[in-house]
Amino acid sequence: MNRAGKTLLVLALVAVVAMAFRVSWNALRDVARVVGADATAATLYPFVVDGLMALALVATLVLTDARDKRFALRVLATYTLASLVLNYVHGLVPELHGRAVDWGRLADWDPANWALVLLATSLPVGSIYFGSDLVAKVLHHRPAAAREPVDGQRVDTPAPLPHTSLPDTGHEVPQVTAPPVSTLVNGRAAAVQVPDPHAPHPARTPDAESADDALRQAQFEEAELERMRQDARRAYAESAQAGRPLSARALGEAFGMSESWGRKQILAVRDEEETRPRLRALDAAAV
Template identity: 70%
Template sequence: MNRFGKTLLVLALVAVVAMAFRVSWNALRDVATAVGADTTGATLYPFVVDGLMALALVATLVLTDRADKKFALRVLAAYTVASLVLNFVHGLVPELHGRSVDWTRLADWDPVNWLLVLLATSLPVGSIYFGSDLVAKVLHHRSIDPADAEESTPIDMERSTPDLPAPALTPVPALTGQAEADRVEQVDSPAETAPVDPPVARAVAADQSAPRRVTGRVPDAARSTRPRRTADELMAEARQVTESWSVEQLTAEGIRKALRTSPDKARMLRDTLRAERTATAAPEPLGAAS
């Protein structure tokens, strides 16, 4: 709809509301006169009831908080029902039209009459309270500018990677231990090992760059149940395991995996076993020459 159409629609709505208010104003004025209001009070009484309805409607459209919007809707519904009841009473009591009804007499049955008089006289007090509350909520309301909302989204998207919170790095024990062993073995004997894979190298670099956290004493339940072997026991087990191995197969990595020991001890065992194999094989040429 173009601007001209919207303008016509708003003008038509204003005209309809003005005519409806004029009809309701006549009924509410006669009811106010019946409950004891003077000429000026009876003339202003419709503005108290129907005017607060208009204020509650505007507050409902302006407020964005769910609790405040619900409060404005309740005020709007309550005063709409009250205006409807008083207009209905005005239609049922013809004496109100000619102002010949007895003072404060809106119904023949006393309990209903008391309720109607209470309703008619309490609406101005309610307008003061609820109207003030609605105006305060509207004045203290802070609306979100759509331009600011659209501007805040690209700011978060344009943040660089260092500005974003970095997730905590989780150490990978298996990859780290494997990479450390391969790196040590490559230093001792470059020809015996393959180069470290790039993913493992990145895991080692990430683990080394991350700050290590100070830990306390390892609980007994988490400790290994395998008894610690002495140097002699480890050497005897290494001789037994590598008895059928050739000299080329005597690598620190192979011994470490077979005996499940540290790289340092594996290198020591490798050097010892190679020395024993060399000492054993050295006298054979002398015996063959003799």
């Protein structure tokens, strides 16, 4: 549907909702008067009930989390049913419009009257609670596309290396970027050793060939990931030697990975540096 059609559909919906609110407003106002509301409160009472229905409808359209959306739909269904009951009672007792009934009497049968009065008087309190909760959920709502990747998950494109605030020591910090693993794997797929065409080939089933292809693909990806880890550790070591060591976040973003991945590479470099002097001492002692 084009933009003009969508705009026309939304305007038609707003018109229908406005007319339906005007029809329901008369019944809810009369019910509010019978349960003890003054003229001003009775005039505002329909906005409390039907207004929360509109708010719940908007929240249902905005929220994407399944649990929050279900909550908004339940609020919408509850207040729609409550408004329907009060409108139905107003239709059964036309005297409510002229206030010819006793104060606080919505039904002749006492249990039914008590239930109806409880329903009519609890709706404003429920509007405060449910309305506040819906607004809080909408304000704290974060679209799925804006969420940060989980630990160890690659992002689509590598981020540029940010500038550090450490003092300049005259050495240039190397700028490191890394292409996605899938590009490296596909680029090196042609380098796979091709068997001798003159040698006899054993009969292979399609399932065996697909399993071998999956195994080779996994080996390629693991090899590229290991190469990327080595490049990251080398980049951190060079930056540390230059006097401006990269942070875990900067190292991870430079290779398109998470902060925890960068922290693991830094710890690996430090562990290697701690064990290296011991090896040298052992070699000197052996000589």
